[in-house]
Amino acid sequence: MAEAHQAVAFQFTITPEGIDLQLSYQALNQIYCSGIRSWKKRVSRMRNRVIKGVYPASPSSWLFVVIAILATMYMHSDPSMGLIAKIQQHLPLSLHVSLSAQGQTMLSALVFSTLLWLSLILALRLCLKLLLSYHRWMFELHGRVSNTTKVWVTLVRLLSSRKPLLYSYQTSLPHLPVPAINDTLSRYLLSVRPLLTDSEYKRMTELARDFENNLGNRLQRYLKLKALWATNYVSDWWEEYIYLRSRGPIMVNSNYYGMDFLYVTPTSVQAARAGNTITALLLYRRKVNREELKPSRVPGTVIPLCAAQYERMFNTTRTPGLETDVLQHWQDGEYVAVYHKGRFFRLWVYNAGRLLTPREIEHQVQRILDDPCPPLPGEERLGALTAGDRLPWHQMRKQYFSSGINKRSLDVIERAAFFVTLDDEEQGMRGEDPAGNLDRYAKSLLHGKCYDRWFDKSFSIVIYKNGKNGLNAVHSWADAPTVAHLWEFTLATDAFQLGYTEDGHCKGEVDRTLPCPQRLLWDIPAEVQTQICKSLTVAQSLAEDVDCHVFPFREFGKGQIKKLRISPDAFIQISLQLAYYRDRGGFCLTYEASMTRLFREGRTETVRSCSNETCAFVKALDGGESAEQCRRLLRLASEGHQNLYRMAMTGAGIDRHLFCLYVVSKYLGVDSPFLKEVLSEPWRLSTSQTPIQQIELFDLKNHPDYISLGGGFGPVADDGYGVSYIIVGEHMINFHVSSKHSCKETDSHRFGAQIHKALQDIMTLMSAEPKSTAASRGTSQPKKQL
Template sequence: MAEAHQAVAFQFTVTPEGVDFRLSREALKHVYLSGINSWKKRLIRIKNGILRGVYPGSPTSWLVVVMATVGSSFCNVDVSLGLVGCIQRCLPQGCGPYQTPQTRALLSMAIFSTGVWVTGIFFFRQTLKLLLSYHGWMFEMHGKTSNLTRIWAYLESVRPLLDDEEYYRMEMLAKEFQNKTAPRLQKYLVLKSWWASNYVSDWWEEYIYLRGRSPLMVNSNYYVMVEWAQARQAFFSSGKNKAALEAIERAAFFVALDEESYRYDPEDEASLSLYGKALLHGNCYNRWFDKSFTLISFKNGQLGLNAEHAWADAPIIGHLWEFVLGTDSFHLGYTETGHCLGKPNPALPPPTRLQWDIPKQCQAVIESSYQVAKALADDVELYCFQFLPFGKGLIKKCRTSPDAFVQIALQLAHFRDRGKFCLTYEASMTRMFREGRTETVRSCTSESTAFVQAMVEKSHVKADLRDLFQKAAKKHQNMYRLAMTGAGIDRHLFCLYLVSKYLGVSSPFLAEVLSEPWRLSTSQIPQSQIRMFDPEQHPNHLGAGGGFGPVADDGYGVSYMIAGENTIFFHISSKFSSSETNAQRFGNHIRQALLDLADLFQVPKTDS
């Protein structure tokens, strides 16, 4: 939380009685401590920068190399093959009485050892890079050797969504692109990959997160917001407003002390949805959205987060929150009266109220922005629920991936909800790559649609349905592995599209691919990234995950968290303004689809 240090260390005033000079020791103490803490942090950053720069080496390993070189010299063994002598002869003469032959020899050996150490670090890094570039293990079954698989492509992903005429047209556009435009664009991407640490991430961050024009609330970006930029220039560029704004923007994160009370009550189904909406947008005026994250504390002591998307993806903030919950409950603890253990840090300055000057013109802008935000928030329908009949424990008995199981259930639920299939987005992490973020898994496949149609027709026996399901699950799992290992297609097509724009080259194929709406946008929130507690033994300490707004105005946003062996959390969003969607209706279809899939395998399940 930002803290503005408005207190002054001394006051100097001239009165008829004379000069009044007052010195505040408490303020000077805080100024002194702030300076000490600032220098400590600066030194720590310098130290961490050095350690990161020499990784995987360390000062200890450098000392070992130096001692080994010096030790071998005392044993009359020249491990440098004469290089130490060459370095010694190249050292400048006349550096004072301290430059004895012995010190020159030691200095030469230290220089040689440093060179060997740096060279070793370089080769170790390159070897590690080559080692981590191998992703074949993702496709290997236990005890078996993996087979070569065909890289899936865009046309395969849209085949179940297009009729024969539309598919033929896209096929012609794809062939034209492949034969004419693609080779030229690809050369530029190859060139970028030679010098950039990641040829996707910087463009993805700039054009997807930072150049969008939609408001941050419910969406993902905060840059290029015209109204805020104009208000900032007019009302927050000088004086006390500038100082207060700088105090907020320099803070690591923002804390909102909410006057409302929210809590998840398993007996009240609506409680989790209300809790989620409060975290997603609140009352539209007590959140600071253009911040790394906002820590929201409700009146009854419940906590939650609202995270901005540009700087990191959901697993990062989820990792943080798991650590916070685990540390708070199992390491720090509380007294019998409910107070925190430990003692307050006396060096921390007290919180200080920020000073603002808000003229009537600014108040009018605030009111106008509030009405826009309120309309946006009121249009979002968020339905959250905890699916209790089973979790990944039962799913694993079906011998399938839990994620594939849920994704196929989503396809079945969506078809029952809308009567058709749609382009489906699932986010896959690419964190095995340096600066990797996400890749798209196109979950609506020919295999999954074939299974869904067979389920809806109700004319197939369970054995046939199980075979179709296993084919769809195997296809999905393979696509997920391809996406994780850099063999997805959407980020690459995105980069080719950007290169075509830079070059002024028109590509009807890329333009159509990048303009297709994702009417079902999904994401799995990872659970148990750190092993601080067993979720089966402490189910009350599980978080419910998080959610996001729908990507398309007539679509759904679905996030889910497979929280252990016995439960799954779902967050479903849509817009009230769309007559085609209803988040609660879709949630009910998801419930039934999961139960229907479990029934295929006749696995006993608990009651809801």
Template sequence: MAEAHAAAAFSFSVTQEGLDVQISHEALRAVYFSGVRSWRKRFTRFWNRVLNGVFPVKYTSLLAFYGIVLLLSFLNYDITCGFNDKVHPWLFSSTFITWNLSHLVSSTLLWLMAVLVIRYSLKMLLCYQGWMFEPRGRMSIKTKLWALCTKILGGTNPKLYSYQASLPRMPVPPLKSTIERYLTSVRPLLDDKDYDAMKSLSEEFLSTIASKLQRYLVLKSWWATNYVSDWWEQYVYLAGRGPIMVNSNYYGMDLLYHVPTNIQTSRAANVVHALFAFRSTLDKEMIKPVSLANNYGVVPLCSSQYERVFNTCRTPGVESGTSATGWTVGTFAVYHQGRWFKMTCYKNGILLEPSELEIQLESIINNTSEPSEGEKHLAALTAGERVPWAKARNTYFADGINKKSLHAIEKAFVLILDDQEQIIEDAEQPGLSSYGRALLHGKCHNRWFDKSFNCVVFKNGRFGINAEHSWADAPIMSYLAEQVLGYEYQSLGYGPDGKVKGRPMVQPILPHRQWQISPECQEVIESSLLVAQNLADDVHLRVSAFKHFGKGLVKTFKMSPDAFIQAALQIAHLRDKGHFSLTYEASMTRLFREGRTETVRSCTNEMCAFARSMNDENATKEERYALLKKAVDRHIDAYKEAMTGQGIDRHLFCLYVVSKYLKLESPFLAKVLRLPWRLSTSQTPHQQAMNIDLNKHPNFLSGGGGFGPVQNQIEMLCFIDILINHLDLIHEIDWVNKKLLVADDGYGVSYIICHEDLIMFHVSSKHSSPETDSERFAANIEQAMLDMRDLCESMKVKK
């Protein structure tokens, strides 16, 4: 993939005629404009830091303050109330400093003090989350005053990171409260004997080492920006030694009903142009920070994850991986039919137009060259076990051409020109499931799974995304996809022939590639491919469109659509397996700085009581409806507790990490974190960017995304223990046979509430488990949703 003619801008050699100097003017121009872009980006970031440093105050207020102070000083009135008289002799001993200049300096200091007071006041206001727990439509006097103050102090026209310094730190929940809520959450899953044993372990934990561990966490919460996120990324994601394909990476789909063109290169050219245009906006921080949709004032969410959208690549290590972040060059790596190409997106410092990008992509499609030895399956290294990939990277990609080519992929944006078509007719099976599998794992060798995300464009023009999970969560990628699709739809478009609009103004540099992969490295590649193929073959994915009703009908029941769906999932699970399981629902904690996710334990006593009633022929509709209302209300409260930093699982996880650092064993924490999650659920956010009106454009509906079957936490706990206390044992672990640590009998369910009358479900499980079947579970979900609809509608009629 090294670009040969641009690899060296200057070279010389000694000949019989003398010194032969060769200068590539094109390469020098490329180097020059690349430097210009880099310095422009640095200056923009510096200037944005200056602006954000005083937000929500603006520098124009300083000029106004200067004018008022100087004007009133001429009228012999001191607006600073004697502040200047006190500061002047302390700052200025020289008689050359005029009194007016002294006023300017003291006024600046006074203004900076006011800025600090305003910023700290806004931060204190954002610490208040009581508004979230108040009934809809009934706002207390306290919340009304808070809303008024946040609107006044919230500022106007914020940039992406304007609110970062004002966001509160994530609090450490009270220890006893976490333990009590944990015991309540597992009560429906344990019989009396097991529950009493768990309760005894918790009491022993509270009376021994719990307070000591809690003090360390509180200390970390004072010192670190977020007491959870760094450990969560390090131990849950980067420490894993198993494949990240299927187990960690997730996928996102294109629009369901709208494919603007069936020409692969044209669609890819527009999507790539839209992505780089978004990256330019992102670098300038011109994106408005996402806020919660409410009427309570300014409630911004943390934007820190956006910083790593384009410039992150996961790097394998023998002991633990890293998430490398650096400047992304203005290039993208393209995979097509087993070959990797390097392409440029800029010429003379200007982003290429889609018609110019299309030329490069067509040159790849028309290129009939064969892949180099080992090149076709090269990306399988990122799909298999992490230790063989780490060792191969250190051995075969440490220098020479392979190092440059690998660097070109890891520092670039990755585009996959897939040679398959994904045909979806009326959003029905089997096309959706095939589409999901293609995005989740593909052929196991045609995705670079370490990249922050892979943009996949299929042969018939459909596109999708495969995203690596360690650097950010799904809402960030969902926002990116919405921005790209909106920009493509509103600003780019296609001609009548399906080709991109516009005429090329410059001739772009054509792509190049180069690898030298040894036979020994090829053996490692094929071994990783075999591991990945076995994993992919075991995935049972069922993607379905639930079109009977959507959030519009659920809202008429005066219920939360998310809580309604979670109740349906419990009914479906009970009918599928005959019992309840520990259920994970992802909730964001981005109300806090550098917040990521928290667990909502959806399988509550109330949910279980309602689910049982739906299978109880003796239960009346009134009884079932009353139980449903209680279950929904309890779920909403649990979700709000998780969002406001009062969740259970991240707190217990961090207590476990601290115990390992201190070499203190806790039977309670070990047992808590070893209980398997056999139902893992997540809702994909929709319309975060809000740049397309779905009422005017009803076909602009996303297919959502999904993830692989749920895994046990035992593997994660082993990694924590090894990395902290027993690093010397890491080479003795049989990574290939660690399937013993994986919960093979679980379901993964992702859903997206697309609009008023459509919900997409992505259900995953493993073929190897005799207890699970994604087709069966999806059918159970559909029937549970219909049964709940009938129940609620019958109660509406009675009322």
């Protein structure tokens, strides 16, 4: 194979005349360029460590401190109050001999200046950390900002005035606080009140009281001890016990998907779309590595969010284990793994330390598409091992993929920057049944054929035959907003920065001497092929049971909702409660994901959207109460929901605290009837909003068709719904609804119709409100801009 020869820098042959040494100058040049690139990356990382290590100060501030100290000493004043003299006395004897008295004084002054500079940096960092621990601004009303918050905003902006790197704020973010146990229990009981009868609520109240008076305080002490020791008292346990210890399939149950533009496909050439998409993703990786991305912030504010999840975005794989999986992260690889028609390839994306142009990557991808070689025995459906149960995959991996050719090929996949599937199907909103095709598009991204994705990779890109694309991401390493940030950049860079020629190909020139993509080789025995079939059967049964429905809601968007002076998210969440009530004839425990990235290594918290206020409004609207009464209850429900969301964001949520108390109880070997019942309650309505974080990348005025479809996930409960939504621009909301065909009480299309009607009914109700009344209530909205 040509690529195998080019991977060797020299070869020699022993002949009667001696040793015949042949050097491959091309290979040596590759080695040289790769080394230069590696050293450049090391220098860049060292530079970034220094810059973010002294943030919010700058490295040049050290020189300012030194000059200031020396200038003061020149004026015969001692700013150190005798410390410079003491430092001079403790200098090594060799320096006393080799340096003059003036030199010793200068060296001592430099040491003192450096120590003073470091002390000032620590003081500034502590001040910033204390400032970022202040969260009362989130609860203040529009137009009623306190003087304390105004001073706080000024100080935060002052300390954040220097341009930060991606990870500059990490050491200044506060730690997630452990809520008081009585506060958590009180809020929990309030959240379940609308779901329980009087007798059930009385029983739960007694369980909670008994837990608080006996076992609860003991568990709380252990949890506070962990909070003092760990960076975040929730995240490591959440990652391990909620994600990595699951022994069932991660396909559908855990992984989620992201979609392409709704109306536009930038090119219909599959290889070209792959070229631009891969290039955009690698440009994003470069920005992450160089820390050139701006730190994420709370929308409309200067408040930074934790960036820890970006660290494992690329070159990361979830590997199966006996009791728990492991997230493995490697240093940057210079290739991606590609799957096409049952074959696996290694596609090099760098040549002599240079990132290939989009046109060159397109050329390489086209070589894969044109390759006529059939799959090796067992290769075509090998990916099914990642789609089935985790324990059989662990056993197969340990026994048959731990050495030899299988290990080498598996390492290529797992160490790749990411995984790419060149799908032989066409997807998107097209043809005579656009609505049905959107549903099939969602199912394809969620599970595909159950063997043509590598579900263990941190994320996998899917490029369809007609140029449509999408992604499938592992949930254990990061939450949807982090992946959404990556996907926004990718779509915008692909469409608006890289672009295509008139005939749909990537721009740029092609070096046709590039080595062909390397075909991965396998030796898959019959035992593994048997397990592949079993895992595929499990995965197909799960995939066929998923009922997906994707629909854009175009009647109105956040623009019209905000005119009502109601939070768009609260408006949608209340609509979901109304839709569920009409669909199932009652209420259920509802999960809405909220982030806790205001704290270091924060991930998510649960907003229990089914509240007393929301249920009161739903019953009033469907019970024939007066419009005025319904509007009053809606505003109360909206304000209550917003308060719940703020509390979750600021560390005063319910569910992560109770989850950690449960974990502590298991470590101690004690049982709690209260915690056991709380943790076993099913979330029959699981919801999440996909935020648009980089709206500046999309010009919706000049390019209104470039609208993101967002993404979705599978149902959490067997008899429930999964609902994801993305608020696009001012006039559209896209919904993704999932459920299971096996449950006769759920139907994604029926629930989608109920959501559509609920949104319209609430808008009709609120649009009829007298303008004078609406204006008088305008001051009740939270402040959004700081």
